[in-house]
Amino acid sequence: MIPPIAAEPIAYLGSFPITNALVNAWIAVVFFVVACWFLKRRITAGLPGKFQNFAEAVVEFFLGYVDQVTHDRARSKRFLPLVGSFFIFILFSNWLGQLPGTGSITVTALVHGSIEKVPLLRPAASDLNLTLAMALLSVIVSHLLGIITIGFFKHWNRFFAVGNIINGFKKGGINIMVGLIEAMVGLIEFSAEIAKVLSLSLRLFGNIFAGEVLITVLYSLVAFILPLPFMGLELIVGVVQAMVFAMLSLVYLTILTEKPHGSEAEHKQDEIGEAHGTGHLHDRHPSLA
Amino acid sequence: MDAESVRIFTKGITMAIGGIGPAIAIGLLVAKAMEAIGRNPESSGKIFVPMLLGAAFAEAIAIYSLVVVFTL
Numbered sequence: 001m002i003p004p005i006a007a008e009p010i011a012y013l014g015s016f017p018i019t020n021a022l023v024n025a026w027i028a029v030v031f032f033v034v035a036c037w038f039l040k041r042r043i044t045a046g047l048p049g050k051f052q053n054f055a056e057a058v059v060e061f062f063l064g065y066v067d068q069v070t071h072d073r074a075r076s077k078r079f080l081p082l083v084g085s086f087f088i089f090i091l092f093s094n095w096l097g098q099l100p101g102t103g104s105i106t107v108t109a110l111v112h113g114s115i116e117k118v119p120l121l122r123p124a125a126s127d128l129n130l131t132l133a134m135a136l137l138s139v140i141v142s143h144l145l146g147i148i149t150i151g152f153f154k155h156w157n158r159f160f161a162v163g164n165i166i167n168g169f170k171k172g173g174i175n176i177m178v179g180l181i182e183a184m185v186g187l188i189e190f191s192a193e194i195a196k197v198l199s200l201s202l203r204l205f206g207n208i209f210a211g212e213v214l215i216t217v218l219y220s221l222v223a224f225i226l227p228l229p230f231m232g233l234e235l236i237v238g239v240v241q242a243m244v245f246a247m248l249s250l251v252y253l254t255i256l257t258e259k260p261h262g263s264e265a266e267h268k269q270d271e272i273g274e275a276h277g278t279g280h281l282h283d284r285h286p287s288l289a
Numbered sequence: 290m291d292a293e294s295v296r297i298f299t300k301g302i303t304m305a306i307g308g309i310g311p312a313i314a315i316g317l318l319v320a321k322a323m324e325a326i327g328r329n330p331e332s333s334g335k336i337f338v339p340m341l342l343g344a345a346f347a348e349a350i351a352i353y354s355l356v357v358v359f360t361l
Contacts, residue, residue: 203348203352240345241345
């Protein structure tokens with residue numbers, strides 16, 4: 001009895017369906033809220049207790065990894081809340097979906113017009129709604145932070161490079177061609193953003209859902225020793241997928257908050273610097289001035 | 290050839306063809322990573338994480354075809 005692609009609703013809050021994947025997601029959220037509440041109650045600037053020590057070690061570790069991608073402490077600190085939350089939430093909900101009872105404890109519920117037994121728990125990321133929401137959040141936040149960091153027009157010019165076309169027409173000749181080609185590349189980049197959302201959501205959904213189907217099918221074949229190596233594989237897949245999702249979000253954030261290369265302003269700055277004799281060649285010998 | 294049997298065939302062929310490309314890609318990737326580690330055994334920590342990232346990217350393509358199979 002393979003679990004269906006859409007998570008089954010087990011209760012209704014008014015007309016809002018509460019699905020079994022949603023129950024798992026809420027368990028994860030409640031766990032983190034309670035853990036953070038405990039941490040906040042006992043946080044001290046003096047000698048830290050065991051839990052605070054552990055939390056600080058985790059934060060330092062992630063900050064080091066994020067630094068390796070952004071090469072910039074200020075931006076790392078800005079991105080760490082979102083990226084770290086993605087990683088820890090996805091990791092915990094993937095591992096929570098491996099606990100015994102997931103997929104086997106059933107309740108009777110009205111599903112698609114017939115009363116049947118439906119699993120009470122299901123891995124949270126095996127619901128496409130959750131992964132799609134997280135992927136949309138990741139890409140939209142990266143665009144918003146890009147607009148906030150480098151300004152609206154520079155961000156717009158990445159995709160719809162109107163400024164490049166106009167400059168190309170001003171200079172004439174081959175620059176018209178170059179400007180048009182850069183404009184086309186910008187349009188392709190725009191469709192790549194849609195592909196980013198789809199690939200982020202479908203990758204996580206596909207991995208976790210396929211794992212769930214695999215374990216269910218194995219339970220129906222030989223319920224006792226055979227699923228064990230595959231459950232180990234699912235644990236590894238849970239870690240890898242959480243890492244991939246968080247790292248990809250981080251890379252998108254980093255790329256969109258960097259200054260675009262080859263812009264006109266940079267070339268003008270270099271020319272002015274050379275003309276005034278304060279170009280980069282003189283940076284190493286300040287005493288000679 | 291009614292619709293149901295065509296659907297079953299399509300499921301099998303989709304997954305079979307859709308798995309070839311990612312399998313070759315991951316094989317090449319890990320082979321290059323092994324080669325690099327063989328040349329410079331100290332860099333195995335630095336190579337491992339990008340290799341895993343690249344393998345997850347390549348595997349995502351196979352996952353797309355798996356999602357098509359589930360949808361059919």
